[in-house]
Amino acid sequence: MPEGHIIHRLARRQGDLLAGEHIAVTSPQGRFAVGAATLDGRRLEAIEALGKHLFYRWSGDESMHVHLGLFGRFRTHRSDPPPPTDGTRLAMHSDDAVVYLSGPTICELIDPDAEEQLRARIGPDPLVPGTDPAPFYESLGRRRIPVGAALLDQKVIAGIGNVYRAEILFLAGIDPRTPSHEVDADGAEALWQLAVSELRAGERAGRIITVRPEDVGARRRSDLPRRQRLYVYKRAGEPCRRCQTPIVMGELGGRSIWHCPTCQPG
DNA sequence: GGGTGATGCTGAG
DNA sequence: TCAGCCTCACCCC
Numbered sequence: 001m002p003e004g005h006i007i008h009r010l011a012r013r014q015g016d017l018l019a020g021e022h023i024a025v026t027s028p029q030g031r032f033a034v035g036a037a038t039l040d041g042r043r044l045e046a047i048e049a050l051g052k053h054l055f056y057r058w059s060g061d062e063s064m065h066v067h068l069g070l071f072g073r074f075r076t077h078r079s080d081p082p083p084p085t086d087g088t089r090l091a092m093h094s095d096d097a098v099v100y101l102s103g104p105t106i107c108e109l110i111d112p113d114a115e116e117q118l119r120a121r122i123g124p125d126p127l128v129p130g131t132d133p134a135p136f137y138e139s140l141g142r143r144r145i146p147v148g149a150a151l152l153d154q155k156v157i158a159g160i161g162n163v164y165r166a167e168i169l170f171l172a173g174i175d176p177r178t179p180s181h182e183v184d185a186d187g188a189e190a191l192w193q194l195a196v197s198e199l200r201a202g203e204r205a206g207r208i209i210t211v212r213p214e215d216v217g218a219r220r221r222s223d224l225p226r227r228q229r230l231y232v233y234k235r236a237g238e239p240c241r242r243c244q245t246p247i248v249m250g251e252l253g254g255r256s257i258w259h260c261p262t263c264q265p266g
Numbered sequence: 267g268g269g270t271g272a273t274g275c276t277g278a279g
Numbered sequence: 280t281c282a283g284c285c286t287c288a289c290c291c292c
Binding site: 002003006052067068069070071072105106152154161162163164208233255 | 274275276
Binding site: 068069070071072073087089102103104105254 | 285286
């Protein structure tokens with residue numbers, strides 16, 4: 001489900017709810033049993049998001065690393081929590097809230113060395129304030145792969161997923177198949193700025209809405225039905241919201257991608 | 267009730 | 280490049 005905007009939103013909201021509290025930690029499903037036993041009863045100090053990764057800092061200098069992958073999901077209950085299901089990998093209980101985690105690709109304790117190695121593989125995150133975009137520009141200039149594939153590479157830029165890559169390339173007017181190193185400086189800067197603004201907006205809203213109000217005749221974007229929130233993602237054959245050209249689907253980086261041949265000339 | 271696809275990533279070949 | 284993995288909502292019968 002989640003791209004970087006949701007991960008940062010989770011870090012913020014769970015932090016508000018749980019940080020500073022002593023947390024009862026269990027693994028109803030059992031696949032995080034050892035980690036849960038280690039953390040049970042400790043104080044959760046902070047939660048940090050980087051790209052699509054979450055790091056939970058606990059008293060006693062333990063860190064827990066979570067990556068939701070394609071299927072992972074958190075559920076938060078502030079009162080009357082239902083019992084965990086068979087798929088609940090992790091449960092965190094404070095006095096007045098419960099957070100359940102199911103289906104993550106990764107839920108593990110991580111030591112400082114492993115975390116350092118992991119961080120070295122994660123590129124600049126547009127949602128972390130003050131991040132220097134220079135490594136992003138360098139990566140684009142160096143890589144020979146299509147820019148649409150580069151944007152999914154978490155070492156090039158962290159937190160972009162399949163929805164945002166298609167939408168940001170549309171907003172920048174760049175054909176996804178353009179070789180990364182042929183994107184000029186203005187194009188690269190536009191991509192970074194769009195990543196910052198769109199992911200920030202997504203984090204605030206809790207969902208991905210990229211359309212500009214003038215392109216859908218709406219006054220408030222938040223009221224838009226799901227199918228009208230995006231320009232190109234999963235809209236193959238439908239008319240472009242700006243020029244009516246049918247949206248085209250292709251494949252890049254092993255994932256489907258969509259673009260407008262007119263607004264994103266090759 | 268079964269089948270399928272999904273906003274992700276890794277490691278083998 | 281591709282299989283494999285993780286879970287669940289949604290579709291169709």
